[in-house]
Amino acid sequence: MKTETTIQGLTASLSPARSARKIIGFVPTMGNLHEGHLNLVREARKLCDVVVVSIFVNPIQFGPNEDFDNYPRTLEQDSHLLADVGCDIIFAPTVEQMYGNKPRLTNISVSEITNDLCGLQRPGHFDGVAVVVTKLFNIVQPNFAFFGQKDYQQLAVIRQFVRDLNIPLEVIGVPITRAEDGLALSSRNGYLSEENRKIAPTIFQTLKAAEQELHQGVALAEVLENIKQKLTQAGFIVDYVEARTPELQKIEAFDQDVVLFIAAKLGNTRLIDNLQIAYTA
Numbered sequence: 001m002k003t004e005t006t007i008q009g010l011t012a013s014l015s016p017a018r019s020a021r022k023i024i025g026f027v028p029t030m031g032n033l034h035e036g037h038l039n040l041v042r043e044a045r046k047l048c049d050v051v052v053v054s055i056f057v058n059p060i061q062f063g064p065n066e067d068f069d070n071y072p073r074t075l076e077q078d079s080h081l082l083a084d085v086g087c088d089i090i091f092a093p094t095v096e097q098m099y100g101n102k103p104r105l106t107n108i109s110v111s112e113i114t115n116d117l118c119g120l121q122r123p124g125h126f127d128g129v130a131v132v133v134t135k136l137f138n139i140v141q142p143n144f145a146f147f148g149q150k151d152y153q154q155l156a157v158i159r160q161f162v163r164d165l166n167i168p169l170e171v172i173g174v175p176i177t178r179a180e181d182g183l184a185l186s187s188r189n190g191y192l193s194e195e196n197r198k199i200a201p202t203i204f205q206t207l208k209a210a211e212q213e214l215h216q217g218v219a220l221a222e223v224l225e226n227i228k229q230k231l232t233q234a235g236f237i238v239d240y241v242e243a244r245t246p247e248l249q250k251i252e253a254f255d256q257d258v259v260l261f262i263a264a265k266l267g268n269t270r271l272i273d274n275l276q277i278a279y280t281a
Ligand code: AMP
Pocket: 028, 029, 030, 031, 036, 037, 040, 146, 147, 148, 149, 150, 151, 174, 175, 176, 177, 178, 184, 185, 186, 187
């Protein structure tokens, strides 16, 4: 496994694979890797000849009061984990390597689906994601790119601009990896106090309870209200509890497949999760 920190180095490392028309798989991450990330790499390994994982904490997707400075940077530990799951190349550029020192005048902004859910709480976040992912796609030029359903809205945004801009690759969505107690794995789980880590699985428990209620015929609005109440009682500050179609359109009743979305804070840690529930008439 190689680690490249420059675009030139990465391009040189990928050149033999490109000449041999090998299938290149790409997994973008911000590092501090856990089993969720590693499962994306395992999926890439199944479909591709060469697997590239980027580790880059992207400043332009963080708001002014978010955790960019404190975001955990653990490259050495990440490298060991990636070697074990068969990553071929780590791309770990500096901010300067990615953004240079001249002003960036181009933005990539997906409308409608970003004006909702996390887009309301984190203005500019998805533009920052779209810009960095597009830059990384142009640098790596993969055949397949792998993203987690944990960040459901992010995956939808990426699928949208890939389609809208004819970016020549296929986006693969990978199911959420959870801890045994149901908590969706996240680099931010490491911020939780011991006490809050015990409370955090309530998020998934409320989603599973909501699934049961929906199947029992409880009205969607009531189900969402029940989630909010349970989370608040458990000590969360709820950002949102919402239901959307799988394409992120508003939905009033459980008369088609639905995705339930939660964003809630425990202490200073903002956690997100979602659950897709199939409708059977
Ligand atoms: P991040 O490093 O948080 O930017 O995440 C990098 C990629 O890993 C994104 O595509 C995430 O959706 C994905 N990811 C993070 N946590 C999980 C998880 N628990 N299950 C599946 N994918 C995940």
